[in-house]
Amino acid sequence: xxxxxxxxxxxxxxxxxxxxxxxxxxxxxxxxxxxxxxxxxxxxxxxxxxxxxxxxxxxxxxxxxxxxxxxxxxxxxxxxxxxxxxxxxxxxxxxxxxxxxxxxxxxxxxxxxxxxxxxxxxxxxxxxxxxxxxxxxxxxxxxxxxxxxxxxxxxxxxxxxxxxxxxxxxxxxxxxxxxxxxxxxxxxxxxxxxxxxxxxxxxxxxxxxxxxxxxxxxxxxxxxxxxxxxxxxxx
Amino acid sequence: xxxxxxxxxxxxxxxxxxxxxxxxxxxxxxxxxxxxxxxxxxxxxxxxxxxxxxxxxxxxxxxxxxxxxxxxxxxxxxxxxxxxxxxxxxxxxxxxxxxxxxxxxxxxxxxxxxxxxxxxxxxxxxxxxxxxxxxxxxxxxxxxxxxxxxxxxxxxxxxxxxxxxxxxxxxxxxxxxxxxxxxxxxxxxxxxxxxxxxxxxxxxxxxxxxxxxxxxxxxxxxxxxxxxxxxxxxxxxxxxxxxxxxxxxxxxxxxxxxxxxxxxxxxxxxxxxxxxxxxxxxxxxxxxxx
Numbered sequence: 418x419x420x421x422x423x424x425x426x427x428x429x430x431x432x433x434x435x436x437x438x439x440x441x442x443x444x445x446x447x448x449x450x451x452x453x454x455x456x457x458x459x460x461x462x463x464x465x466x467x468x469x470x471x472x473x474x475x476x477x478x479x480x481x482x483x484x485x486x487x488x489x490x491x492x493x494x495x496x497x498x499x500x501x502x503x504x505x506x507x508x509x510x511x512x513x514x515x516x517x518x519x520x521x522x523x524x525x526x527x528x529x530x531x532x533x534x535x536x537x538x539x540x541x542x543x544x545x546x547x548x549x550x551x552x553x554x555x556x557x558x559x560x561x562x563x564x565x566x567x568x569x570x571x572x573x574x575x576x577x578x579x580x581x582x583x584x585x586x587x588x589x590x591x592x593x594x595x596x597x598x599x600x601x602x603x604x605x606x607x608x609x610x611x612x613x614x615x616x617x618x619x620x621x622x623x624x625x626x627x628x629x630x631x632x633x634x635x636x637x638x639x640x641x642x643x644x645x646x647x648x649x650x651x652x
Numbered sequence: 653x654x655x656x657x658x659x660x661x662x663x664x665x666x667x668x669x670x671x672x673x674x675x676x677x678x679x680x681x682x683x684x685x686x687x688x689x690x691x692x693x694x695x696x697x698x699x700x701x702x703x704x705x706x707x708x709x710x711x712x713x714x715x716x717x718x719x720x721x722x723x724x725x726x727x728x729x730x731x732x733x734x735x736x737x738x739x740x741x742x743x744x745x746x747x748x749x750x751x752x753x754x755x756x757x758x759x760x761x762x763x764x765x766x767x768x769x770x771x772x773x774x775x776x777x778x779x780x781x782x783x784x785x786x787x788x789x790x791x792x793x794x795x796x797x798x799x800x801x802x803x804x805x806x807x808x809x810x811x812x813x814x815x816x817x818x819x820x821x822x823x824x825x826x827x828x829x830x831x832x833x834x835x836x837x838x839x840x841x842x843x844x845x846x847x848x849x850x851x852x853x854x855x856x857x858x859x860x861x862x863x864x865x866x867x868x869x870x871x872x873x874x875x876x877x878x879x880x881x882x883x884x885x886x887x888x889x890x891x892x893x894x895x896x897x898x899x900x901x902x903x904x905x906x907x908x909x910x911x912x913x914x915x916x917x918x919x920x921x922x923x924x925x926x927x928x929x930x931x932x933x934x935x936x937x938x939x940x941x942x
Contacts, residue, residue, distance in 0.1 A: 498829070507826065517815065
């Protein structure tokens with residue numbers, strides 16, 4: 418039974434269709450990478466899963482229950498958390514407060530919150546060093562770490578990360594991919610949307626999108642290696 | 653002069669309270685709320701009706717008046733602000749002016765144009781501060797405002813809800829994605845702003861005559877100036893701005909109050925401060941979001 422399953426999902430902005438019937442599934446514990454050029458519909462897919470964008474038709478099921486009609490807050494409670502494109506940290510609040518607010522839906526359990534924050538600091542020691550710094554004064558890479566860390570604070574079952582490597586130096590991007598791999602090994606299912614094909618190095622499953630449709634999906638080392646994904650992605 | 657200074661600080665604290673409400677709504681909805689001072693006037697009339705007409709004890713009348721204005725603030729958000737959630741901000745701006753006008757008209761219809769008065773909550777001989785005799789009512793106002801200021805400082809820096817309000821104003825999309833829910837926050841922000849206006853209203857009510865729209869006429873502009881001077885997005889800045897404007901007004905009254913050549917010189921001085929701050933430090937005294 419897949420953790421997340423999209424069936425023939427169509428949506429768009431206003432009357433402009435962007436997704437033309439997307440179907441795919443992701444298994445529990447997998448790290449999936451979704452590649453595609455600008456405008457392919459990757460972020461739109463993430464927004465539809467997170468509930469920021471209503472679907473026009475089709476279904477989204479999570480843990481075998483339909484979530485397509487739930488608002489974003491309810492989906493976060495179920496364990497679907499999106500780390501948005503462009504980081505969107507709270508610029509005038511400290512690192513610690515940013516993380517604390519990420520745990521909003523689980524804020525009652527203070528002990529667990531503290532433990533998760535320590536875990537985030539383990540993944541990203543730089544954040545621990547800067548815990549009292551205002552998020553808006555940090556570098557792009559540090560803000561991206563904070564955005565992922567804030568997502569983890571909600572204790573997600575499914576973590577959606579939209580274009581984490583955008584604007585980062587290649588080395589920083591690779592380090593981030595490795596950390597995401599570590600996170601996925603703890604049992605958190607991850608979908609990473611990327612334009613950087615380097616993310617394929619850590620992927621268990623890959624999707625390639627073009628013009629609002631999926632043009633490739635495959636899983637497992639052999640299948641991913643057998644297909645020249647980089648060539649397919651770059652057309 | 654000391655007398656004008658002490659009174660200036662007390663008036664300034666009231667402006668600061670209204671300005672804090674203005675800043676809160678500005679942060680949450682990116683709009684200047686023309687109805688902010690009317691939240692105060694309506695609460696003052698509620699208090700008048702409960703205390704003078706229904707003979708409730710002072711504290712009960714004031715508490716119920718604040719509760720009443722909280723409901724008004726909640727309804728304004730639900731019925732007017734929320735349907736305009738995605739509308740251009742200028743539309744919402746005009747809508748808040750509409751709310752103020754409707755509230756003033758309702759006061760004319762229900763209470764009439766004649767001024768009414770509430771007796772002071774505390775009677776007795778004034779207290780001597782810096783050789784100035786301050787009435788117990790004004791001391792009460794100041795005491796409540798100081799406690800409220802400290803309470804708000806704690807609320808917005810330590811509590812989950814207070815921090816969530818700040819987060820909503822900085823990054824609405826991320827707030828939504830954290831499961832906080834910007835619409836629920838909007839309800840809270842407008843209700844809270846109405847309560848702040850209401851507290852200013854019930855505190856000011858016994859110090860002068862109540863007539864329809866009195867706080868919009870006398871307090872909205874100084875409060876707006878205080879908010880801008882403080883940096884428009886800074887809550888502590890708004891409170892400090894209020895104190896500064898109150899003191900400026902007090903000094904204006906002292907030096908030019910009796911002048912028949914320049915009438916309203918104290919208010920003129922307030923605007924001079926506004927222009928000066930905008931020229932020298934356009935970001936306001938505390939030029940960062942807080």
